[in-house]
Amino acid sequence: MQFWRWLVLLSTVVLAAAQTPVRRPVSLIVTHGTVVTVDANRRVIENGAVAIDGRDIAAVDTSDAIDARFSASDTIDATGAVVMPGLINTHTHAPMVLYRGLADDLALMDWLQKYIFPAEAKTVSPEFVRAGTRLAALEMIESGTTTYADMYYFEEEVARATKAAGLRGVLGETIIQFPVPDAKTPAQGIARAETFVREFQGDDLITPAIAPHAMYTLDTETLKACRRFADSFATPVIIHVAETEAEVQASQEKFGKTPVAYLESIGFWGPRTLAAHGVHVTQADIDVLARRRVAVSHNPESNMKLASGTAPVIAMRKAGVTVALGTDGAASNNDLDMFEAMRQAAFLHKLVSGDPRAIPAPTAVEMATIDGARALGMDREIGSLEPGKRADVIVVSMQSARQTPMYDPLSHLVYVTRGDDVRTTIVNGRVLMRDRKVLSLDRAHVLSDARGFAARVREAVGPEGVKR
Ligand SMILES: [Zn+2]
Numbered sequence: 001m002q003f004w005r006w007l008v009l010l011s012t013v014v015l016a017a018a019q020t021p022v023r024r025p026v027s028l029i030v031t032h033g034t035v036v037t038v039d040a041n042r043r044v045i046e047n048g049a050v051a052i053d054g055r056d057i058a059a060v061d062t063s064d065a066i067d068a069r070f071s072a073s074d075t076i077d078a079t080g081a082v083v084m085p086g087l088i089n090t091h092t093h094a095p096m097v098l099y100r101g102l103a104d105d106l107a108l109m110d111w112l113q114k115y116i117f118p119a120e121a122k123t124v125s126p127e128f129v130r131a132g133t134r135l136a137a138l139e140m141i142e143s144g145t146t147t148y149a150d151m152y153y154f155e156e157e158v159a160r161a162t163k164a165a166g167l168r169g170v171l172g173e174t175i176i177q178f179p180v181p182d183a184k185t186p187a188q189g190i191a192r193a194e195t196f197v198r199e200f201q202g203d204d205l206i207t208p209a210i211a212p213h214a215m216y217t218l219d220t221e222t223l224k225a226c227r228r229f230a231d232s233f234a235t236p237v238i239i240h241v242a243e244t245e246a247e248v249q250a251s252q253e254k255f256g257k258t259p260v261a262y263l264e265s266i267g268f269w270g271p272r273t274l275a276a277h278g279v280h281v282t283q284a285d286i287d288v289l290a291r292r293r294v295a296v297s298h299n300p301e302s303n304m305k306l307a308s309g310t311a312p313v314i315a316m317r318k319a320g321v322t323v324a325l326g327t328d329g330a331a332s333n334n335d336l337d338m339f340e341a342m343r344q345a346a347f348l349h350k351l352v353s354g355d356p357r358a359i360p361a362p363t364a365v366e367m368a369t370i371d372g373a374r375a376l377g378m379d380r381e382i383g384s385l386e387p388g389k390r391a392d393v394i395v396v397s398m399q400s401a402r403q404t405p406m407y408d409p410l411s412h413l414v415y416v417t418r419g420d421d422v423r424t425t426i427v428n429g430r431v432l433m434r435d436r437k438v439l440s441l442d443r444a445h446v447l448s449d450a451r452g453f454a455a456r457v458r459e460a461v462g463p464e465g466v467k468r
Contacts, residue, residue, distance in 0.1 A: 100334050155172065159171050238273075299325075
């Protein structure tokens with residue numbers, strides 16, 4: 001009798017164990033947040049969770065469902081917060097944060113030629129670029145940007161500092177016709193780009209690119225050489241296009257064509273090409289961009305501050321052009337806050353079109369996430385919270401007075417949220433900032449280093465160089 005009792009007890013235990021599913025171990029679970037996935041169905045999951053395994057997203061579901069399937073060595077509680085894909089800044093010049101506020105209230109050509117180009121000639125060095133990139137990375141991590149597209153000098157230094165900070169970057173070595181701090185000639189710049197590409201191609205976080213500055217700062221031969229370079233190394237191309245009326249006028253006078261048409265006529269457009277600004281484009285230009293699958297980075301704040309004009313974003317999107325968002329360099333913005341870029345994009349196009357339905361909140365969020373990924377040719381890896389994609393995730397607090405109450409998380413993300421509301425930033429599964437504490441950079445050191453360089457900039461440009 002004793003034996004039978006024992007056997008019954010044993011089989012009960014065995015059966016119970018078989019019914020309890022084994023939970024898959026993962027590295028991190030972000031749980032109890034409102035998950036804004038930006039997936040194909042634009043799913044928003046109340047009390048949702050994201051399971052992260054190493055660098056990848058393992059699953060996105062309700063907290064209960066994730067809890068039943070996974071066990072994690074680390075958990076982040078996102079109660080009272082939105083969990084969303086990291087923001088993608090498709091146009092900036094990271095080290096230019098060191099020129100923040102150096103010269104304001106000027107038109108682009110004045111600003112560039114009288115202040116920025118001379119200041120750069122005197123101050124840009126590998127050390128300057130490293131310090132500036134660290135400061136920019138700190139600002140981006142603190143405001144929820146997880147991927148950015150850059151164009152500057154000494155781009156290998158930008159890449160090293162970006163990688164060390166843990167951010168993802170599509171980083172373009174700038175090519176320009178006149179002598180610049182890292183190249184006396186465009187040929188030297190292209191040679192530097194080759195060394196840079198060979199160092200970083202295949203990297204987990206860094207996608208090296210080539211960045212011919214603009215059609216008005218480069219001759220036809222160099223522009224063609226940049227296209228050949230991109231084709232032979234299969235790199236993205238980043239270029240400023242039709243940013244101002246002055247650029248279009250100069251192009252018309254010199255070539256009898258708009259900048260977009262001129263670049264088309266020399267065979268410049270090709271795969272994975274990102275055009276920054278596209279402010280002054282005609283319908284024919286838009287058709288070329290659509291046909292060549294050129295993505296446009298829209299920078300509403302820079303365009304407004306420099307009074308460059310309003311890009312025809314609605315017409316470009318209608319024509320099938322991917323339009324993503326950027327901040328541009330901090331010298332013309334003057335920050336790298338992508339929440340502000342979303343808000344200003346929405347406001348600007350409502351105002352200009354006279355239609356409050358232009359760029360509704362969900363569209364602004366898409367432009368800063370999945371469309372950014374598409375513009376960089378990375379929409380299979382990033383831009384939404386979906387299993388198999390890289391774990392680039394941010395946790396955005398919705399607890400401030402300014403954010404209370406919350407009826408619609410998408411409305412709040414665009415119309416009231418600021419970069420400072422980002423609580424936690426994760427890139428490639430690595431937590432770069434947790435509860436506002438940045439873990440991948442020494443914050444105090446980055447800030448004091450930047451202030452040190454500002455003293456050098458002030459000295460180099462002299463009292464006349466600082467506008468106002
Ligand atoms: Zn720019």
